[in-house]
Amino acid sequence: MEEYIIRAEQLNKVFPLKKGRTVEALKSLDLTVKQGGLTAVIGPDGAGKTTFMRLVAGLMRPTGGRLTVLGLDSVQGAEEIQARISYMPQKFGLYEDLTVQENMDLYADLHGVPEKVRPARYGKLLTMMGLERFTGRLAGKLSGGMKQKLGLACTLVRSPELLLLDEPTVGVDPLSRRELWEILQEFVRDENLTVLVNTAYMNEAALCGQVYVLHKGALLAHGTPDDLRAIAAGRCYRCTPPPGEPTRILQAHLIDDRDHVVDAVPKGGDVHFILQEGVPAAPYLEARGIAARPVASDLEDGFMVLLHRAETEVLPAAGAGEDALDKGGRPTDKVNITVRDLVKKFGDFTAVAHTSFEVHEGEVFGLLGPNGAGKTTTFKMLCGLLPATSGFLSVAGVDLHVARTQARANIGYVAQKFSLYGNLSVRDNLEFFAGIYGLPPKRRRERIAQVVREFFLEDRLDMRAGDLPGGYKQRLSMACALLHEPKILFLDEPTSGIDPLTRRNFWRQITSLAANGTTIIITTHFMEEAEYCDRFLIQDNGHMLAMGAPSEIRRQLGREGADMDDIFMAIVEQARTKGEEPK
Amino acid sequence: MNGFVRRMQALIHKEFLQLSRDSSSLLLGIVLPIALILIIGYGISLDIRNIPTAVVLEDASPKAQDAVSFVNGSAYFSPTYVTSFREAEQLLLDRDVRVIIDVPPDFTSKLAAGEATLRVVLDGVEAATAMSTQGYIESAVSSWLLRQPGADSGARIALEARMWYNDANSSTWFFLPGLIMIIVTIIGIMLTAIVMAREWERGTFESLFVTPVRPVELVLAKIVPYFCVALLGVFLCLFLSRFLFEVPVAGSLAVLLGLTMVYLMIALGIGLVISTVTKSQFLACQSSMLVSFLPSVVLSGFVFDLRSTPAVVQVIGNVLPFSHYLTCLRSLFLSGTNAGLLLKQGGLLLLYGVFFIGAAFTMTRKKVE
Numbered sequence: 027m028e029e030y031i032i033r034a035e036q037l038n039k040v041f042p043l044k045k046g047r048t049v050e051a052l053k054s055l056d057l058t059v060k061q062g063g064l065t066a067v068i069g070p071d072g073a074g075k076t077t078f079m080r081l082v083a084g085l086m087r088p089t090g091g092r093l094t095v096l097g098l099d100s101v102q103g104a105e106e107i108q109a110r111i112s113y114m115p116q117k118f119g120l121y122e123d124l125t126v127q128e129n130m131d132l133y134a135d136l137h138g139v140p141e142k143v144r145p146a147r148y149g150k151l152l153t154m155m156g157l158e159r160f161t162g163r164l165a166g167k168l169s170g171g172m173k174q175k176l177g178l179a180c181t182l183v184r185s186p187e188l189l190l191l192d193e194p195t196v197g198v199d200p201l202s203r204r205e206l207w208e209i210l211q212e213f214v215r216d217e218n219l220t221v222l223v224n225t226a227y228m229n230e231a232a233l234c235g236q237v238y239v240l241h242k243g244a245l246l247a248h249g250t251p252d253d254l255r256a257i258a259a260g261r262c263y264r265c266t267p268p269p270g271e272p273t274r275i276l277q278a279h280l281i282d283d284r285d286h287v288v289d290a291v292p293k294g295g296d297v298h299f300i301l302q303e304g305v306p307a308a309p310y311l312e313a314r315g316i317a318a319r320p321v322a323s324d325l326e327d328g329f330m331v332l333l334h335r336a337e338t339e340v341l342p343a344a345g346a347g348e349d350a351l352d353k354g355g356r357p358t359d360k361v362n363i364t365v366r367d368l369v370k371k372f373g374d375f376t377a378v379a380h381t382s383f384e385v386h387e388g389e390v391f392g393l394l395g396p397n398g399a400g401k402t403t404t405f406k407m408l409c410g411l412l413p414a415t416s417g418f419l420s421v422a423g424v425d426l427h428v429a430r431t432q433a434r435a436n437i438g439y440v441a442q443k444f445s446l447y448g449n450l451s452v453r454d455n456l457e458f459f460a461g462i463y464g465l466p467p468k469r470r471r472e473r474i475a476q477v478v479r480e481f482f483l484e485d486r487l488d489m490r491a492g493d494l495p496g497g498y499k500q501r502l503s504m505a506c507a508l509l510h511e512p513k514i515l516f517l518d519e520p521t522s523g524i525d526p527l528t529r530r531n532f533w534r535q536i537t538s539l540a541a542n543g544t545t546i547i548i549t550t551h552f553m554e555e556a557e558y559c560d561r562f563l564i565q566d567n568g569h570m571l572a573m574g575a576p577s578e579i580r581r582q583l584g585r586e587g588a589d590m591d592d593i594f595m596a597i598v599e600q601a602r603t604k605g606e607e608p609k
Numbered sequence: 610m611n612g613f614v615r616r617m618q619a620l621i622h623k624e625f626l627q628l629s630r631d632s633s634s635l636l637l638g639i640v641l642p643i644a645l646i647l648i649i650g651y652g653i654s655l656d657i658r659n660i661p662t663a664v665v666l667e668d669a670s671p672k673a674q675d676a677v678s679f680v681n682g683s684a685y686f687s688p689t690y691v692t693s694f695r696e697a698e699q700l701l702l703d704r705d706v707r708v709i710i711d712v713p714p715d716f717t718s719k720l721a722a723g724e725a726t727l728r729v730v731l732d733g734v735e736a737a738t739a740m741s742t743q744g745y746i747e748s749a750v751s752s753w754l755l756r757q758p759g760a761d762s763g764a765r766i767a768l769e770a771r772m773w774y775n776d777a778n779s780s781t782w783f784f785l786p787g788l789i790m791i792i793v794t795i796i797g798i799m800l801t802a803i804v805m806a807r808e809w810e811r812g813t814f815e816s817l818f819v820t821p822v823r824p825v826e827l828v829l830a831k832i833v834p835y836f837c838v839a840l841l842g843v844f845l846c847l848f849l850s851r852f853l854f855e856v857p858v859a860g861s862l863a864v865l866l867g868l869t870m871v872y873l874m875i876a877l878g879i880g881l882v883i884s885t886v887t888k889s890q891f892l893a894c895q896s897s898m899l900v901s902f903l904p905s906v907v908l909s910g911f912v913f914d915l916r917s918t919p920a921v922v923q924v925i926g927n928v929l930p931f932s933h934y935l936t937c938l939r940s941l942f943l944s945g946t947n948a949g950l951l952l953k954q955g956g957l958l959l960l961y962g963v964f965f966i967g968a969a970f971t972m973t974r975k976k977v978e
Contacts, residue, residue: 083819085976086976086978121627
């Protein structure tokens with residue numbers, strides 16, 4: 027009997043690219059998983075997490091090294107491994123035109139689950155997943171969270187010898203995420219399941235026995251969550267911004283001070299930061315006389331320290347300079363966007379129900395919610411890309427029903443997907459967008475020079491846009507959207523699929539833009555990013571759940587200092603007890 | 610083996626559930642053949658209305674007149690009676706008529722002996738019209754013959770058909786069997802390519818792969834349901850061609866169906882190979898159109914007789930399976946069950962089937978790279 031369920035030794039995986047180039051998805055990975063319990067693989071996008079999981083599932087062949095699963099070679103024994111394990115890919119392949127019951131039946135049949143044991147097993151799974159009322163519903167008609175639960179139910183129709191979960195909760199609302207993990211832990215306890223899970227959420231990794239940290243295909247560290255927390259131990263602090271100062275301004279000052287500060291994020295109304303090794307205090311805070319209190323380090327702190335250590339090339343902090351930050355960056359009283367009673371229906375499906383809000387000049391306004399909440403639909407209506415079913419919309423003082431084109435002249439839009447011309451150079455893209463915004467030649471030259479400076483694109487001007495590294499692609503997208511100096515900048519899910527370092531950098535730019543008076547509307551499914559916003563709107567299933575400043579909402583709920591996931595869950599639970607359960 | 614049966618049942622059941630929920634594949638299998646056969650069928654058959662016809666009654670006996678009376682009051686012919694063949698010939702040369710039906714002087718006397726002949730001269734410039742016209746004359750004459758008292762046994766009328774201007778080509782210019790071949794090809798290839806590519810595209814295969822299911826089972830589970838759907842399409846085609854266009858089947862219907870099933874396997878195999886290579890619905894749809902529609906129309910002998918095309922095209926046409934099936938169909942529809950030819954072509958088709966299905970089996974691996 028093999029001691030390990032999974033044993034990877036010097037595992038390599040190389041993918042061929044065009045023109046004979048290759049990319050190393052995994053570099054000499056050593057990893058072991060013992061029988062029973064949860065093992066997490068964490069790392070930013072592109073770290074090689076999915077590749078490793080597919081290798082374990084026998085869906086890919088390693089380029090080098092050895093990989094044994096259940097004591098079998100992952101290549102020769104692929105068929106047997108696949109018969110004995112269960113695997114939930116990132117996008118679990120539910121058949122959307124089959125019902126919940128039919129999907130489960132299919133997997134039970136394929137795994138050869140005897141008819142006798144099915145009623146009991148189904149009963150347990152459906153009750154735990156909260157799906158018992160929906161057995162006759164088509165899988166395609168389930169919410170994002172329920173789909174993931176059904177996916178998990180399908181992989182657990184019988185107790186597998188190894189369960190592989192590839193980012194099972196990405197984009198799922200915090201409540202469903204917590205429920206999914208509770209279910210998972212219960213199965214691990216009851217059936218002594220062995221689970222390998224990829225995740226981008228640190229609080230999920232903290233629930234696992236072993237954690238492996240991958241970065242660009244290489245193993246950065248591994249150990250228990252406590253081992254990883256210890257990496258940043260004694261270096262973590264919190265400080266509270268002076269009243270009236272947006273948290274993001276203080277956070278920006280701290281994160282700019284790279285000599286002393288590793289990382290800083292707004293958290294629970296405070297700024298949470300990690301000092302560089304051997305640095306006793308942050309000079310910026312001392313100069314301003316702001317007190318910093320030491321706090322216990324968590325898994326994310328350890329992870330950020332590891333990432334900073336591994337990342338040799340750090341993007342220059344982009345922004346419009348310190349002076350802008352010192353203006354204070356507070357929004358003015360001028361209303362830039364008015365939305366009243368906005369409704370959008372697709373047939374009999376209500377994507378956005380009776381939504382009203384106002385956004386002020388220089389404000390950072392967030393539209394938050396899990397996948398399918400109605401964020402993108404609301405967003406498209408604001409940009410004039412989608413007509414509203416009913417309601418009033420005014421952007422930069424222009425009624426969108428009457429003068430859509432005029433409103434568009436005042437807005438910049440950055441789409442979720444990279445939507446520039448990949449085979450044009452950075453310079454050509456900028457020229458092109460300056461052209462379509464109709465800038466006169468002199469201003470065109472000036473503006474291009476200016477955005478190139480602000481976004482640090484000088485040394486990449488002649489590179490093809492498609493060949494830019496991820497962080498630079500996003501900078502170019504923003505640079506193009508800002509060429510005509512719009513009053514309002516719309517950003518659709520700019521931080522999804524981006525590693526944490528680039529995300530910090532991105533928000534740093536937003537802080538500068540807002541400080542210079544640009545109004546920012548941003549959608550995100552990362553709840554914690556609400557902390558950067560002046561005010562935010564949480565949506566779920568098309569309904570407005572809450573709106574206001576982070577501190578305001580915390581006060582209303584009586585949860586000072588709580589993180590955004592908790593806030594979201596508290597709001598949903600409150601709505602449910604009121605009997606307004608969002609369908 | 611037990612596991613195999615259970616898994617196959619589960620997969621096929623799933624396939625039929627999906628078919629019933631998402632009508633697009635079913636539409637492709639049923640509506641497409643009907644639409645094609647109506648559009649192309651009527652597009653051509655409309656031409657044989659009011660064909661200007663010269664009738665030469667060299668034998669003016671009532672019997673002879675009766676034998677060609679089908680041209681009177683028929684929607685298909687508008688007859689001109691002339692007294693000499695020379696006169697009729699002139700009309701044809703002037704393109705005033707498109708067909709000459711000539712009743713020779715000895716028609717009545719030879720009819721009793723069962724050796725009567727009718728001469729039919731067709732304007733071969735519009736070969737499709739000519740062939741349809743000839744087919745119609747043939748069936749009209751033979752049904753007249755059947756109605757004659759006491760003529761049920763050995764009696765026959767030989768039709769001496771000649772096609773002017775286009776003599777060499779004409780004999781293979783038959784259009785309906787070709788249409789059936791095209792329909793079977795398109796629905797067979799496209800249907801399977803799309804449904805299989807859909808599984809790759811939506812990521813449902815990645816989940817299915819990590820179960821005890823074997824690749825062979827995945828492929829088989831796609832073949833069985835879509836074989837049925839495509840066969841439904843074939844039946845519709847046969848039904849329509851029999852009752853709407855009144856095309857008789859001269860040969861054995863059983864052999865026809867058998868060969869069609871073999872051919873369907875080729876089409877399904879090609880579809881599966883396409884989907885495994887492309888893995889996207891859009892690409893699969895595009896490439897199956899390219900692979901099925903164009904070659905089956907242009908390189909099969911459906912429009913251009915392969916023998917009259919350049920050598921290169923002939924080679925390509927013969928390497929592709931389409932022309933072989935078409936040869937069988939034409940033979941079965943029009944000349945009867947020609948055992949030698951069918952055995953040879955049918956054997957070839959079987960080889961193609963084994964090749965493509967085999968390729969589909971070998972290319973479908975439980976891998977995502």
